[in-house]
Structures are given as C-alpha cells and as structure tokens.
Amino acid sequence: MDPRSTSLLSPARRDLLLGSAGALAFAMPTAAARADSSNLFALGVASGQPRPDSVVLWTRLMVEPSLGPVRVRWEVAADEAFRTVVANGTEIAIARDAFCVHAEPSGLESGRPYWYRFEAQGVLSPTGRTRTAPGADQLAPLRLAIASCQRFDTGHYAAWANVAERPLDLVVFLGDYIYEYATRAGAIREVGPRVETLEDFRARYAIHRSDPALQAAHAAHPWLVVWDDHEVDNDYAGLTGQSLQPDFARYRADAYQAWWEHMPVPKAWRPRDGVLRIYDRFDWGRLARIHLLDTRQYRDVQACPRPGRAGSNSVTLADCPELSDPNRSLLGAQQERWLAAGLASDHRWNLIAQSTLMAKAASGPPGSERHWTDGWDGYPAARRRLLESIAGRPGPLVLGGDIHTHVAADLRLDFEDLSKPVVASEFCCTSISSLGPPQSRVDASRAANPHIRYAQSDRRGYIELAIDGNFTRADLVTVDNPVDPKSACRVAAGFVVDAERPGVQPA
Known part of the structure; x- marks a missing residue:
C-alpha cells in the first residue's frame, strides 16, 4: 500500500488495534458534544514526535487556573470522518501544567496519515491530521519544512498559512518559538511586557498559539521541535543569562517548564530540577535519520x-x-559523543x-576578521x-x-581552502516574522565567504525540502508582504544536493 495513502487499515490490523485500544467500548460523544463556543480549545491542537507506531x-x-483536574478524552482515526477509530484514551489536565x-x-x-x-x-x-514515520525497512520519500524565529509583534504568519496548505510529511522547527521581549515600538501586534515569571511564559505561548495560521500549520502536520x-x-x-541575573536558574526553569507544556513532546520530558533533555533522533524509514540538537x-x-x-x-x-580554545563546546561533550555515535548508520541521509x-x-x-561569538x-x-x-557519512x-x-552553503573542514572537499551541505532558513539584518551586511559576509552560495535577509519565509534516495531539493520560500496575514508566498531560489556528493547546486 502506498505509505501516503489515506486508505483504511487492513481488516486484520484494524481489528487488532480496535481490540487493544478498547475502541469498541469507547466512543467520543459526537452527538452530544458541541462546537467550541466556550473557547475551551482556543489554542488549537498539535502533533509531533512521529515514530513508526506512535505520535504525541x-x-x-x-480554563480558569483555579479549576480542578479535567478529564480530556482523545481519539485517533484512520479517516477524517472518524468512522474507523484505531486508538483512544483519557488524560487528566491539571493546573500545575x-x-x-x-x-x-x-x-x-x-x-500513513491519521486524524485526531x-x-x-x-x-x-x-480535528488535526498527523502521520507516522515509515517502518525501518521502508525507503519512502520525505517532504518537510524547516522554520524558525516567529516574533509575534513584528509581523504576521502568512508563511505558516502557506505551510498548512503544503503536502508535507513533517515540520521541523529550529528555535525562537516565542520571544521574551516586551512589545517593540511600532509593533504590528501586541505581546505585553517582558516575560519574567512562569505565568508570563504561559501567557506568551498562548498569545502565539492564538494565531490562526500557526494553529493551522500545527493541525496539518506533525512537528519536531528544538529551541534556541x-x-x-x-x-x-x-x-548564564545575558544580564548575569542572579535568579537565572529559576527563570530558566520556568521557561523550560512552559516550553514543555506547550510543545507536542512526550509526558516523560517534563522538566526535573530545571533540566530538560531535548536532543533526540528520529528515523524516516531507511531514507533519513534526523538528529535534533540542543545548542543552548x-x-x-x-x-x-x-x-x-x-x-x-x-x-x-x-x-x-x-x-x-580547543576545549570549548557548543553542544557539550556528552551531546557531541551522542551525535557522533548516531551518525554511524546506513540511512541515505543524515x-x-x-x-x-x-557555515x-x-x-x-x-x-x-570579526567573529560573532554566539x-x-x-x-x-x-x-x-x-x-x-560528519565527514564521509551518508548524505x-x-x-x-x-x-x-x-x-x-557548502561546509568544509577548512573554510579558508576551497581546494579542500565539501563534507556537508547546509540550508539555513530565514525567519517566519522576525526582522532580518541589512542585506548589505549579508552581502559583505557572503563576498568574504565563497562557500556561502546564497544568502537573502530581506524576506521572511521558510524552506521546503523534498528528499528521496538520490537527491534533496530545497526550495527557499519567501513571503511577499510579512505584515499581511494573507500574503502570497513564492520560491525565491532552489537548490539540489546529490546523496553521493555533498555540496549545494542551483536547481
């Protein structure tokens, strides 16, 4: 069966899932349930962490923070009409989270796709739509979007509206989901004062999640998420905080708690003692291994x-x-070792x-030369x-x-010597809505660094990647008008990477 098919499960598989999930004994009260006029689900729904047999x-x-525990039932179906429910359960929503x-x-x-x-x-x-990853023996293609930096008060989310309509398998978000700053002068939208407490962080996430375009992108595709x-x-x-504030450990713990609360990540990730491990890896069948890193x-x-x-x-x-200093690290020694071990796989792409x-x-x-130290x-x-x-690893x-x-960009072990081989290819996405640096500054950097093959800072958007066993095509998508929530998007540039030979080439 085509792994992208929306066909129902095979009868044997369906019966197994129904029996194990108890779906015959449980039915969502669709006749009695009402539309959400109460705004109970005003922040929408989301899915993430797709594995071959599971999602989050x-x-x-x-609701009012003083409310007691609330029973929340969920169900997953093989069809959008929920005629074939394959999994269900109950969670308890509590004020602490x-x-x-x-x-x-x-x-x-x-x-395959599922609805929930x-x-x-x-x-x-x-209703949201999600997708499980292919099985370990499958060489299914992968189409994903990468995005980052969605400051709420500097623009609208037309890029997310476009992502929601694209035929994607996955969204990979690369950090700066919220910004801690107060509303800037001349803001497009209001976010309030600077974030200081756990309740402030929760309110800031709620403001972002209230955006209909962001909600649509979350509801349309499963996400993998890292922070910046x-x-x-x-x-x-x-x-260490930028201002060397003495209570930064408490502040960071509040931030991590709010991030975990609002991301489609496992319950087991709930922070403990102010620590939250987010680096992880996901396999897309035999095609690709995705390594998610924590750079903070x-x-x-x-x-x-x-x-x-x-x-x-x-x-x-x-x-x-x-x-x-050769001992300084961006990832930390343990994460560096973890990444090196995970690269030793037979996937076509890493x-x-x-x-x-x-780069x-x-x-x-x-x-x-001046180096930006962050x-x-x-x-x-x-x-x-x-x-x-990375050198010598597949794709x-x-x-x-x-x-x-x-x-x-092309990545080399020695960026000063263009005769040295390219060991990896890089695609870095512009922001969803955050303002970019002057194009003139970016042009100067590119002129000094010929391994940077393309750089555009005066447009907002995202990158769409289409990956198969032989090639990756990257379309660099930009928004025509970042302050128009209904703005059109277009492909500003396209590049291709050969699985057998690192380096970006114009499409």
Missing part, C-alpha cells in the same frame, strides 16, 4: 563578552584568544537539525569536531535558523 498529541484547555495535554497513542500503522481530536466538558476540539535562546533569554548559555543548555559561555554582561560579541582572533548557521560567516580585512563562528574547534564526525545535511536569513 497536544492541546491546552483554556497549565492544563496542557500530552497524549501518546501507540500501536499505529507505519507510514480531543473532548472535554462536552466540547470537541478541532528566545524561549528563555537572548544569548543565554547554560545557566550545555554550551560554554560565549568568549570575550562585552563588559558587564554575558552573551554575544563581535571579536577578532587577535583580540580574543579564548575563541580558539539531517542535523540545530538552531543556527554552521563560517566571519568577515573583515585579512587577519582582522554562533558556530564563536566555537570554531567544536565546529571542526562536528564536521570531522549529511545541516539545517539551521536563528539568523533571519535564507542561506545555502
């Missing part, structure tokens, strides 16, 4: 910060010898999904270790965000 389903009940629900149906058939919904207090949620800095604090590193929680602090604060700076190697640009982007006069340019030894672990693709710029 998410919603949040918009902002009444967020993480349901984890299992025993599903691999490589929730019910609570006699109210039905919107603005889910917590600009440029934070480990337990375990990193060494940035080298040579500005006086009186932590975080990023722009420095030269001469002024900042610390930059070249997708390394992390939050920022990996060298430093620019300036010879011998006086990104991989600030951790050159760690970058080389990672690229050495290495690095995916990034953060810099609000569409980039296609």
Whole structure:
C-alpha cells in the first residue's frame, strides 16, 4: 500500500488495534458534544514526535487556573470522518501544567496519515491530521519544512498559512518559538511586557498559539521541535543569562517548564530540577535519520563578552584568544559523543537539525576578521569536531535558523581552502516574522565567504525540502508582504544536493 495513502487499515490490523485500544467500548460523544463556543480549545491542537507506531498529541484547555483536574478524552482515526477509530484514551489536565495535554497513542500503522481530536466538558476540539514515520525497512520519500524565529509583534504568519496548505510529511522547527521581549515600538501586534515569571511564559505561548495560521500549520502536520535562546533569554548559555541575573536558574526553569507544556513532546520530558533533555533522533524509514540538537543548555559561555554582561560579541582572533580554545563546546561533550555515535548508520541521509548557521560567516580585512561569538563562528574547534564526525557519512545535511536569513552553503573542514572537499551541505532558513539584518551586511559576509552560495535577509519565509534516495531539493520560500496575514508566498531560489556528493547546486 502506498505509505501516503489515506486508505483504511487492513481488516486484520484494524481489528487488532480496535481490540487493544478498547475502541469498541469507547466512543467520543459526537452527538452530544458541541462546537467550541466556550473557547475551551482556543489554542488549537498539535502533533509531533512521529515514530513508526506512535505520535504525541497536544492541546491546552483554556480554563480558569483555579479549576480542578479535567478529564480530556482523545481519539485517533484512520479517516477524517472518524468512522474507523484505531486508538483512544483519557488524560487528566491539571493546573500545575497549565492544563496542557500530552497524549501518546501507540500501536499505529507505519507510514500513513491519521486524524485526531480531543473532548472535554462536552466540547470537541478541532480535528488535526498527523502521520507516522515509515517502518525501518521502508525507503519512502520525505517532504518537510524547516522554520524558525516567529516574533509575534513584528509581523504576521502568512508563511505558516502557506505551510498548512503544503503536502508535507513533517515540520521541523529550529528555535525562537516565542520571544521574551516586551512589545517593540511600532509593533504590528501586541505581546505585553517582558516575560519574567512562569505565568508570563504561559501567557506568551498562548498569545502565539492564538494565531490562526500557526494553529493551522500545527493541525496539518506533525512537528519536531528544538529551541534556541528566545524561549528563555537572548544569548543565554547554560545557566548564564545575558544580564548575569542572579535568579537565572529559576527563570530558566520556568521557561523550560512552559516550553514543555506547550510543545507536542512526550509526558516523560517534563522538566526535573530545571533540566530538560531535548536532543533526540528520529528515523524516516531507511531514507533519513534526523538528529535534533540542543545548542543552548550545555554550551560554554560565549568568549570575550562585552563588559558587564554575558552573551554575544563581535571579536577578532587577535583580540580574543579564548575563541580558539580547543576545549570549548557548543553542544557539550556528552551531546557531541551522542551525535557522533548516531551518525554511524546506513540511512541515505543524515539531517542535523540545530538552531543556527554552521557555515563560517566571519568577515573583515585579512587577519582582522570579526567573529560573532554566539554562533558556530564563536566555537570554531567544536565546529571542526562536528564536521570531522560528519565527514564521509551518508548524505549529511545541516539545517539551521536563528539568523533571519535564507542561506545555502557548502561546509568544509577548512573554510579558508576551497581546494579542500565539501563534507556537508547546509540550508539555513530565514525567519517566519522576525526582522532580518541589512542585506548589505549579508552581502559583505557572503563576498568574504565563497562557500556561502546564497544568502537573502530581506524576506521572511521558510524552506521546503523534498528528499528521496538520490537527491534533496530545497526550495527557499519567501513571503511577499510579512505584515499581511494573507500574503502570497513564492520560491525565491532552489537548490539540489546529490546523496553521493555533498555540496549545494542551483536547481
């Protein structure tokens, strides 16, 4: 059967699932349930973490914080009309977790779509559509979108409206789901004052999740999610905030709790003692292994910060010898080892999904190049270790965000020597709505770094990747008008990567 088919499960498989899930004894009260006029499900629904036999389903009940526990029923069906329910269950939504629900149906058939919904207090949620990953023996193609940086007050989410309509298998979000800042001057939309407490973080997620285009993108496709800095604090590193605030550990713990509450990730990920491991890997059959990385929680602090604060700076190697320290790490030693071990697989492609640009982007006069210390340019030894672990592995693709710029680049062990072989290809997506750097600055960086094959910072959007056993095609999509929620989108540039030979080529 075509793994993309919406056909019903085979009778034997269907009976097995119905029996194991108890679906014959449980039926969502569709006749009695009413439309959500109460706004109970005002933040929509979402799914994520697709495995061959399971997914994670998410919603949040918009109820008074003083309310007691609420029973939330969920069901998964093989058809949009819910004639064939294949899994169901009940979760308890509680105030301690902002009444967020993480349901984890299992025993599903691999490589096919499913539909899901929730019910609570006699109210039905919107219906979402999800998909399981192909089985380990399947070489099914993969079509996904990568996106990042969706500051709410600087633009609308026309890019998400477009993503919702695309025939995708997966969305990979690469960080900055929210921003901690207060509403900026001249804002397109309001978000309120700077985030300071757990309740503030919860309110900020609710503001973002209220957007209909973002809700549509979540409801249309399963997501894989990593964070960057603005889910917590600009440029934070480990337990060090940019302003060196003494209560940063508490602040970060609140941020991690709110992130877990609002993402379609497993219940078992609930933070403990302010720690939340998010790095993970997912296999798309035999075609691709997706490595999700955490570039914030375990990193060494940035080298040579500005006086009186932590975080990023722009420095030269001469002024900042610390930059070249071979022991400094962006991922932390344990995550570096975990990634290297996971690259030893026989998949056709290795997708390394992390939050920022990996290609060298430093620019300036010879011998006086300026390096931005918050990104991989600030951790050159760690970058080389990672690229050495990638070299020779099947189909290495690095995916990034953060810099609000569409980039296609070739990755080399030595960026200064173009005669050295390319070891991986990189696609870094522009922002969904956050403002980008001046195009003139980006052009100067590209001129100094010929391994950067394309760079556009004056447009918002996302990147769509179509991957099969031989090639990956990347379409760099941009929004015509980022302040128009109904703006059209178009492909600004396209590139192709051969599975047997790293390096980006114009499509």
